[in-house]
Amino acid sequence: MAGQVKDWQFEIPFLTEDELRLFVLKAFGVIIPDVQVCEEHTTPWRAFADAYFGKYPVTVWKASRGFGGKSFLLALLALTEALTLKADVNILGGSGKQSENVLEHMGNLWGYDNAPKQLLRSEPGKQETKLTWGNSVKALMASQTSVRGPHPQRLRLDEIDEMDIKILEAAQGQPMTGATGIATQTVMSSTHQNANGTMTEILKRAKDKGWPVYHWCFRETSAEPTGWLSTDEIERKRSEITDSMWRVEYDLQEPSPDSRAIMPDKVEAMFKRSLGEYEGSIREYIEIEPPINSGKYVTGADWARKKDWTITGTLRIETDPMRLVTFERRGREPWPQMVARLDYINERYKARSHNDGTGLGDVVNGYLETESEGIMMVGRSRHDMISNCISAIEREEIEAPYIRFLRDELAFASVDDVYGSGHLPDSLAMLSLAYMGTGGVSWDDVAGLGKVENYESPWR
DSSP states (O other), X not given: OTTOEETTEEOSSOOSHHHHHHHHHHXXXXXXOOOOOSTTOOOHHHHHHXXXXXXXXXXXXXXXXXXXXXXXXXHHHHHHHHHHTOOOEEEEESSHHHHHXXXXXXXXXXXXXXXXXXXXXXXXXXXXXXXXXXXXXXEEOXXXXXXXXXXXXXXXXEOGGGSOHHHHHHHTTOOOXXXXXXXXXXXXXXXXXXXXXXXXXXXXXXXXXXXXXXXXXXXXXXXXXXXXXXXXXXXXXXXXXXXXXXIIIXXXXXXXXXXXXXXXXXXXXHEEXXXXXXXXXXXXXXXXXXXXXXXXEEEXXXXXXXXXXXXXXXXEOSSSSEEXXXXXXXXSOOHHHHHHHXXXXXXXXXXXXXXXXXXXXXXXXXXXXXXXXXXXXXXXXXXXXXXXXXXXXXXXXXXXXXXXXXXXXXXXXXXXXXXXSSXXXXXXXXXXXXXXXXXXXXXXXXXXXXXXOOOOOTTO
């Protein structure tokens, strides 16, 4: 029988969804969630199966960040198509980091005990994986050069909201049936986070051209009996991010530029992937360049209290634009540990330093060994300090490496978060405190601008 799976013997092509489902389970140990929860949503399985069988030439996937499993699902889809349709498959990430994520997922899938490694012609998990059928799976970089050459039958685009629309359009010319007889099919997948970004444009085109849009959120990927997401994971993430970010990236509400405290295009302009790409994970100390003797630095620190994050960051300000050279996010740790991180940065960069001293002056001063001014973030002075920082971002006076956590906090900061009753994002508080140090500074008065002592941090 076509498609039968028995002990690791299988026949192709698959004729039914049950055969496809059984293959995915046997080959990779994966059960794809298939329970619809939200009225207007679909399930990850429906999106996966329709793409595999080429039900529509082009489909769009809109799902929660992280919880939706989009990158994993695209990696699984690509491997399954290459193995069982004998298709050539190209995967294009919205950034180099996204391409790496898909490659990592593919490597993990090949690591499953029952994976059909006998069909490999090259080492798995690399930029190109070749199979004995003569076909391959390629992960491409987001550049005009890489997307204009190959002509696979299947094209999988990941996190298109981070992709230049011109690169996406060039990539759309790739899929061709050729002599294979395999139906071409393109998936464009993303979280929808930018009101004026690539995903917004693709959703408009989908409506005009009749491309199906598959929606699913964390409720579908956690629903019993097939969900792979736990309640603990959902609650932990919910406590880590702002309400506005949760509504857009996880609850799939439409992003609205009118409610944003910072102009969305200016947030995007601030982050330069050429300076590096990072997640901004807990305890991930990011330093994109060491201190130099001629450098002038300012540091800001926002302290964790009940549910916030302790975030420190350092701006190099004699450059044009100013450059964020360090960033670190830590949890609610004992005060000596949190303050020691600020001491380390102050000493390493000889920086003019400000920290959020609101109600904490005596506590922080009791542990600090370096000089850092505690700032009372209340009333009109708080409003002005944050507004000045936002204005600097919108004038493109600050650049930073692409740090996902920082970028998301700034991008999703609502007017209510910043000026109303919402929660001021910790990253914006840190950046505002650092930027405060750029005005009226007499650098001749700042100690240590001669020789900079470099030493290794015990926390790195």
